[in-house]
Amino acid sequence: MTIQDVNASLALGADGVRSANAGAFGRKALQLIGDLATRFGVLIAFALLWEYGGRLGFLNSAVIPPLSDVIAALRDGLVSGPLKEDLGISLTRAGIAFGAATVIGIPLGLVMGQLPTAEKLIDPLLQLFRQTSALALYPVFILLLGLGETSKVFVIFWASLFPILLATIGGVQEVDGKLIEMARVYGARRLTIFRRVVLPGAVPQIFVGLRLSATTALLMLIAAEMIGANHGVGFQVMNAQYNFQIPLMFASIVLLALLGLAANYAILGLQRRLCRWNSAG
Amino acid sequence: MSATQAALRGEVSIRRLSKAFTLNDRRLDVLKGLNLDIRSGECLVIVGASGSGKTTLLRILAGLESADAGEVDIDGRPVDGVGAERAVIFQEPRLLPWLTVLENVTFGLDIRGWPKGEAKAEARHYIELVGLADFADAYPRQLSGGMAQRVGIARALTVKPEILLLDEPLGALDAMTKIAMQQELSRIWREEKVTMILVTHDLEEAIYLADRVLVLPSNKAQPPRLIDVDLPRPRERSSADFVALREELLAEFGLH
Structure with a gap:
């Protein structure tokens, strides 16, 4: 220049x-x-x-059918058609089951993660249950709990319990022992160490488990509704196909996909808020 | 507080201290009948080859490990586990990644039940002392290794220990940062008037910081050696006395 x-x-x-x-x-x-x-x-x-x-x-x-027809069917179904009721029923089933899996899985995982002996004792059984398809057990649950809501909710609960439980156990066990030792040096006792070191350290893994569990819950919901239900979005996919209401069938599928996306982003958003330290550039 | 009590602050007495480990069915003596008195406000540096027991000794002093035999008294009271009069700085900063620098530094005070405001004010003072005032709200992952270690040092200082135990605190830092941090440690030790017991394998660091250097032999048939470092402070690494002392220490390890 x-x-x-x-x-x-x-x-x-x-x-x-x-x-x-x-x-x-x-x-x-x-x-x-x-x-x-x-x-x-x-x-x-x-x-x-x-x-x-x-x-x-x-x-x-x-x-x-063209996407616009599917969107129209989705809108009609949600406003005046069967999808509104189906969505409510499905959300209730998946919500109760996922909520129960969370409420039981996280505390149980937090305790088991801190008790190596108990964890070692129960782990083979956990692995066996985890590898046994919950769908294969669904007939057993139906025999035990009947064909009503209970068995459906229970099979979803059962399947979504293991991801969150195992992730929580893993998260607790992976907390750096050196951090725990550091806390001890400052005089922290067991409960304080748990509250200030173990629990926050396990949170990222717990969120991985929550997302896996939410995905599993929706998967099981659909399967359970396809097998033995006469309401619900999963049921509607099959029902619309029987009745050759193809746009409604696709609308139900799209609705399920949107549910999965919404659940995933909701949990991700919560994680971002709780774990700012993990993403702080 | 009476004069005798004041004189006792941060005084360590080690008597016939022994510790052995079993490795592949072989008994390994790490410490054997060690006797040592550490004066109040002194800077004692422990050096030794790997496996000489220097870290084990420090962990016993910290109350993180127990000895097989012998006893350790601090200010006349036998050591049983960790204690409020001691703080430890480890080789890794050991910061809690989900807390900011300020929150990490208040950690020790939080646990001891200090009110939040007072703990924060105290923490800010020490964050300033280690030169990180601009980083109080940063998260550990945003800090360099040297900065993170300084946070660890600030955290240890906030609890006002009488004895500061440092386990190779600068071992993981690059050469430049290390020298800067040695100067900083020397300054902090003078300002805070604590008893400082530091483990290192860096002989230059030992001579730069120590009043006395304890050389732990690998061969436990030999007794440990105590070497006085009578050099004026701040110390000049290139001075003839400094270099001569370094040669003497190297000779202790059979290196000439």
């Missing part, structure tokens, strides 16, 4: 600053669009393909 160039750019003064700001704004906007394209581009392409696949003749619209 020559001295003349420097003078010229100095002479630009306020206008130069303003246009530089505008340039920066433009760059930011472009970057935002770029980020959105990277994040959602493939999703949008998928939606467009779904919407126009039938009209362009490479999807059979009778089997895979």
Whole structure:
């Protein structure tokens, strides 16, 4: 850069600053669009393909109706159709089961994680139960608890208990013993160490378990409703297919997918709030 | 407080202290009949090869391990487990990653039931002392190794220990940071007037900081050696006396 160039750019003064700001704004906007394209581009392409696949003749619209029809069916189903009631029933089942798994799994895991002997004794049984498909046990639960709500809620509870329980046990056991020793040096007793060191240290793992459990709960919900229910979103997927209400079937599937996403992001959001230290740059 | 009590603060007396480990069915004497008196306000540095028992000795003084035989008295009272008059600084900073620097430094005071406001004020004082005032609200993962270790030091100082036990506190730091931290430790020791017992394998660090150096032999048939470091402070690493003492210590390890 020559001295003349420097003078010229100095002479630009306020206008130069303003246009530089505008340039920066433009760059930011472009970057935002770029980020959105990277994040959602493939999703949008998928939606467009779904919407126009039938009209362009490479999807059979009778089997895979356009996305707009599915969205319309979803809206109608939720506003005036069966999906509203189904959603309420499904949420109740999954909610009770997931809530019970959380309320039992986390405290039990916190205790077991601190009692190595008890954990060692029970671990083989836990591993066996975990590896036994809850769906395979569903007939047993039906025999024991009947065909009503109890067996459905119980099978969901059973399946979603293990991820949260095992993650909590693991989280407690993985807390750095050196931190516990440090707390001891300052005179912390067992309960204080648990409250100030073990519990916060296990929180990230507990959240991993919560997300796994939520996913499992929704999976089990659908399976249980497909096998032996006459209400619920999972039931509606099968029922709509029997009755050849294909848009309603897809609407139910989309609703289930949205439920899964919502649960995942809700737990993730809670985790971000509770574990700011983990993501602080 | 009477004059005799004041003179007793942070005084350690070690009598016939022994500790052995069993390794592959072989009995390994780590400490054998050790006698040592550590004066109030002194800086004693313990050096020795790996396995010479220097960390074990420090952990026994901290109350984190128990001896097989012998006794340790602090200010005339036998040591039984950890105690409020001692604080330990480990090789790793051991900060709680979910707490900010300020919250980490108040940790010791929290546990001892200090009111929140007073604990914070006290912690801020020591955070300033170790030069981290601008980082009080940072999380440990945002700090460098040297900064994190300084937080650990501040945390230990807040509980006003009579005896500061340091287990290779600068062992994991790079050479530059290490020298800066040695100066800082020397300054803190002078300002806080604590008894400082420090374990290291760095002979230069030992001479820079110590009033006396305890050399623990690997061969337990030999007695441990105590070497006085009579050099004026602040110490000059390149001075003839410093270098001569370093040679003498190297000779203790059979290195010339």
